[in-house]
Amino acid sequence: MDWQTRGRLDEVRRAAGPIENTVIDELLGRKVDRRTFIQRATVFGLSASAIGTVLIAAGCGPSSSTTTGKVGGRLKMGIIPPPAHDIEPHTFADQGALETGSIAGEHLIRSAANLKLVPELAVSWGPNSDASTWTVKLRPNVKFQTGQTMTADDIVTTYERLVSPNSGSQALSAFKGVLSPGGTTKADSLTVKFQLDNPTASFPYLLSSTTYQSIMLPANYRLGTFTSKPQTTGAFKLTSYTPGVGAKYDRNPDWWGGRPPLDGVDVTYYTDAAAADAALLGGTIDLIGQIQLATDRALFNNSKIQIFGGRGATHRQVPMRVDLNNPLKDPQVRQAIALTLDRPAIVNTLFSKYADVGNDTPWAAVYPSSVGEPDVPQRKQDINKAKQLMAAAGFSNGFSITLTTEQTGEIPQLAQIIQNSVKAINVDMKLSILTATAYFDGSQLGPPSGWGNTPWLNAPINITDWGHRSVPNVFLTSALQTNGVWNAAHYSNPQFDAAAKAFIGAISIDDQRKYAKQAETILLQDTPVIFPYFYNYLAAGSQSVKGYYADPQGTVFLTQTSLG
């Protein structure tokens, strides 16, 4: 390292706090690679110039690639399925609604490719020494589409709505145990402080588009007016919306980011994948927001179509109730069921190359904190061991059980694969495949009020779809920790709870991996939930679409997209 580089690195180190210096040490000490460093540096708010300096000092200089697309034209986009309810950002819970809202909306931070965090309405952010308080500096001179200038008051109001238990917020699961009402305060007109319930090293991800409900709106926003009046800060204004039919967006001439390439976006809603595929192949639309191999095979290996892939943590969970008086109560039986699955074959059948094999823990391969082999062995199909476990549990002759699930994507096929697989250990599995509406119907108040009466939180064994998260925190707190609001297995293990809590608060990558290993080992032993795979988020477009990035979370980000 030459003296100039050394000098610049020292400057960065002096300006950075202890947490940021830990991240710098991880790269210089070769504990993480370049990509992981960039991910983590952006989480802790290191500026782009500081990241560049550190990369040069580490001998892996920054690379940049900017593409300039053709200016003009309207993108014709297909969204499947249509929003199921009215469009109200803090209540977003379905794919159609979040795609519709995200074209116009913006967040404090954008979660970009490879889990990198990019400033959007925030220009910088940083933690205190234990990551229990985070300070966010806002971008100045940002105007809402109403003409008002964005200030800290707007951010405080938006976040208070997101964490309020009485607002109908669908972001409560993400913020539970992290941020409570009153925790968001204004420091000055362009600075917001977040006082957390517990230290959370990955909090910037929660502030990002990963929490897709956190679209910034003016403090005087009136509920129910999102579609009747443009009032976000984004590059595109929602100018018309017809439920179940489509939406139109026009370029926002006052956007803080300048002029996006597209003049506007025309969205058409589809209820049938075949119709959307035909529309794309026939040139009626340019882009489909989300596709799947199982339902959209016509689009793959077609020279007219390009597939946009975002590697992420979207997955299916197979929770097995640990608290019912049936054979699944025994962890040996749950392990045996998990051991019957030929995961590489399942991935190949259902996703071809667009998925990673799961290991019955929420740590997807995409996470830098994922431990992997040899420290955490990959679970593989082992019928002999499965039979031994069944015999040890006293069920060598098998038993009957009903798996309940939803008619969504490839899930019915996965259910059939599991049904066939467990025949090897004499389990007679019946399938109850409901519509998604029926599957999620009923109440799901969450502990301590109980899990309500909804099928997906009360069936003995089920399959549920889970979206991508940039960090596994929500999977840990909601699906696996004791009294988690979406803990469909009703699993409870204090040792796991402690490991998960320590993981969420851990700052260095070494500590994160240490606690991840503890938690993963416990989960492999207890096997409350089977995680068969993590699949890529896929979108499809015509060859004329340039600069589109398929966000694993499902948000649609079009400010750099062009036609040709």
Next chain:
Amino acid sequence: MLSVLVFAASQLLPGNIGRNVLGPFASTNDVNALNHQLGVDRPILVQYVDWIGKLVHGNLGMSLEYKVPVVSLLGPSLINSLKLAAVAFVLVVPLSIVGGVFAALRRGRLPDRVITLSGLSLTAVPEFISALVLILIFGLLLNWLPVTAAAPADADLVTQIRYLLLPSLALVMVLFGYIARMARAGTIEALDADYTRTAYLKGLDTTTVIRRHVLRNSLLPTIAVIATQMGYLIGGLVVIEKLFNYNGIGQRIYTAALNKDFTMLQSGVLVVGIVYLSATLIADILYSLLNPRIRYAGVE
């Protein structure tokens, strides 16, 4: 009677309206409060009287899912369905009648067998198959017709018809065999009738006999069949509307049923019922116009 049936059927659907609107995390108190506010916790008879009272004043209520007046969503959907039904009707009715009559006139010969067999075969093919085949051939391979049915907002009449051709052809494939078979049977019966023989014996030429005596009698059952298909053409095209992504009333009703949007569902089904009854009434009037025996039966 129709309104009673529709209202009663919607009451049988499972699900709590308040829970559905507020979502799974809402407290029981909030759910009960909303149900009270919407009036769905009142006795069913009171709810029915209230609903029908508003209905006769043109108030279809608010969509529970989208929080907008039902009429603002159902109205455009009904118009779209009527457009599609009209194009399909214009194609399928003449084609089927001509095919059926032609087959009857060539009874037992090759044209008869070809028309009858192909009609039956097409009817037996599920509409989602025939629609996909049409999309594949005319939309994607030949690129002659749009693969979606919804024309751009500013499209003129010709463009709108062009967009509706492919779904209409799919409907022609479904209905041709059925209507043509009825037309064929009616024509054969009329051809064998005494009055046709009499017409020939009194020296009329074949064209006149067919036009004045055969067709007039043979089309009576065909009209009844066509009338019964109008309800299907307007409200029952869920599959076609899905495949061609058309915002018709069938898809609206289907989505309302999936989302438990009860106000939309009740109104949608009622509208389709009214359309069906209207089509049947028009068919009865046509029937009586074509058949004097029906017209004078009431007088006697």
